[in-house]
Amino acid sequence: MLNEQQRKAVAKKNGPVLVLAGAGAGKTKTLTERIVSLIENGVAPQNILAITFTNKASKEMKERILKAIKENPKLNFPILDRGFEPTISTFHSLGVKILKENSQKLGLTKYFSIYDRDDTKKVLKEIVKELNLDSQEWGPKKIISFISKQKSNFLNYKNFSKTVDESNFFLVTMSKIWEKYEIKKQNDKALDFDDLILETALLLENDKDVREFYWKKWQYIHIDEYQDTNKVQNKIAELLTNPETKNIFAVGDEDQCIYSWREADLNNILNFEKKFNTCEKILLEQNYRSTKNIIEASNAVIAKNEQRFGKKLFTENEAGEKIIIYSAFTEREEAEFVAEKAEELSKKGQELDEIAVLYRANFQSRILEEAFLKKGIPYQVLGTKFFDRSEIKDLVAYLRLLLNPESQIDLKRVINSPKRGIGKASLVKIFSGDTESLSPKAKNGYQEFRDLLDYLNHKKDELKASELVLKLIEKLGYEKQAQEKLEGDLVERLENMYELVEFAKKYDNLEDSLEKMIEDISLMSDQDTDEKKKNEPKVRLMTIHASKGLEFETVFLVGAEEALFSPQEIGLDKKEFDTKKEEERRLFYVAMTRAKKRLFISWTATRMVYGDSRQNFISSFVEDIPEHLVEHQGSFREDNNVDDVDMWDLWDEF
Helix, strand or coil, X not given: CCCHHHHHHHHCCCCCEEEEEXXXXXXXXXXXXXXXXXXXXXXXHHHEEEEECCHHHHXXXXXXXHHHHHHCCCCCCHHHHHCCCCEEEEHHHHHHHHHHHCHHHHCCCCCCEEECHHHHHHHHHHHHHHCCCCCXXXXXXXXXXXHHHHHHCCCCHHHHHHCCCCCCHHHHHHHHHHHHHHHHHHHHCEEEHHHHHHHHHHHHHHCHHHHHXXXXXXXXXXXXXXXXXXXXXXXXXXHHCCCCCCCEEEEECHHHCCCHHHCCCCHHHHCHHHHCCCCEEEEECECCCCCHHHHHHHHHHHCCCCCCCCCCCECCCCCCCCEEEEEECCHHHHHHHHHHHHHHHHHCCCCHHHEEEEECCHHHHHHHHHHHHHHCCCEEECCCCHHHCXXXXXXXXXXXXXXXXXXXXXXXXXXXCCCCCCCHHHHHHHHCCCHHHCCHHHHHHHHHHHXXXXXXXXXXXXXXXXXXXXXXXXXXXXXXXXXXXXXHHHHHHHHHHHHHHHHHHHHCCCCCHHHHHHHHHHCCCCHHHCCCCCCCCCEEEEEHHHHCCCCEEEEEECCCECCCCCCCCCCCCHHHHHHHHHHHHHHHHHHHCCEEEEEEEEEECEEEECCEEEECCECHXXXXXXXXXXXXEECCCCCCCHHHCCHHHHHHHC
């Protein structure tokens, strides 16, 4: 059943709509029902587009929509089985789709490669070496960050190079690096993640025919998590919206905008009504996730922000348990408390995979892991991605070469994997076309490599995706090596390869199955690989950023200290500091609203940060929580008044 505000959003068929959906307010349900309602009211399914931010969210939404359509007694759409269905996609997947459909206009092959972050790092390291630059000063992380920021602000290399001040050594050098990077991508027939968005926006902006084609194709546009859009994504949303009908349905929550470091722009959602001045704004404030205590506490925290619309969540759920504020002297004591409490809850019947430990920074996970290991409690650190494993990246590189033989980055990765006697000198000769001067060993190895690719090329059209992966593993000899040596590492690597075979089975019955599989792998995000495995319940440890969109029965928010939840940049003016501080508050709010029944917030008087012991004060965000909602626990403190605590007395006490 939909509540009144949800029904209002679903019933609004035409024109621009902004739905401000608070945490746990059923936005996915509302968005799903809205799309079904459009179809009920005569809109062809294929004329509907919905854009999300993760493959996981896209998949879940698509499944829900198709299920709702097929089960709806008012609808009967056998055409869904023939591909006439709504397009549910991430921004990046949509970019791939549009760029592939217009690849000739852009001088690309339909099977262009997509650089992941490691690919980009390798290429940039090569460029820095070619330009004789200091590799310490010009590290790939620094370069990637700079280029990504320009692209997120709608600047490609061509436009950026026109703005470079020739007297500025940094910008001139960065321009040279970027230019070479673009050339290498062109030679590889490749794009990186940022290109998928930027090139799509530029194509839509500069080509009226393309723009009008998609206006006709997608007459109703839906954007999920609008607060997370950057300048270019916002531009795509606007360009895809027909200016005559303005049928755009944006769903988001300004209170959950926490990705400014990815160039997410809060102003996109705050100014939506100005851009679409006939917009109807609808607030979804009823929370279905959390207890009354958690909702009241969360409202109190976020209410202090000024850059917001002023939603106030409410719930009909029970009051629930009080929020535990735990004060520890050290991070080790804090970690032991979390592990002990998790063990206690587990013994009382709490499922381990319904427990999450959230922290502000990745370095906080180490001491927590130690505590869980000591207790023997199974846990998983979110962020260790299956597709980042070297053996999986090798297999994927082979498969990408079958689609795009010009990809030098993939060729370099696997030409000598497994070992074929092809060193760096031999590789230079191969790339220059001088294979005749190769040593006999290298020549044989190269021929073996070419034979393998030729064999796989012949097989790729007759084998299913999973069969092709299995054949590749067999031909590379990994099965034989593992059986002969029985080494733990080799066996584990082989097991991971078999897991890729299982993954590939999902694509076996699809047209262009290999292409679709490689595309999905290239666009995986952290949350997309965070799938719960049956019979393996584990406590999950993750950053607050990684937890967005998730929910758990029990949440531990650790490290609730002023130093951690405060702008880290040096030299900010007051306006910049206040803006950053509001995002930190939103981050804290996101962490709190992940909890359904129990919320534990802990802080430490001292914490080791990169080898230095630092004294702390409790975060001011914690102090915004009304006292009647909390219970104080901890080894040295019963109250929540920071001013009463003398840190030097604490040292004497311990």
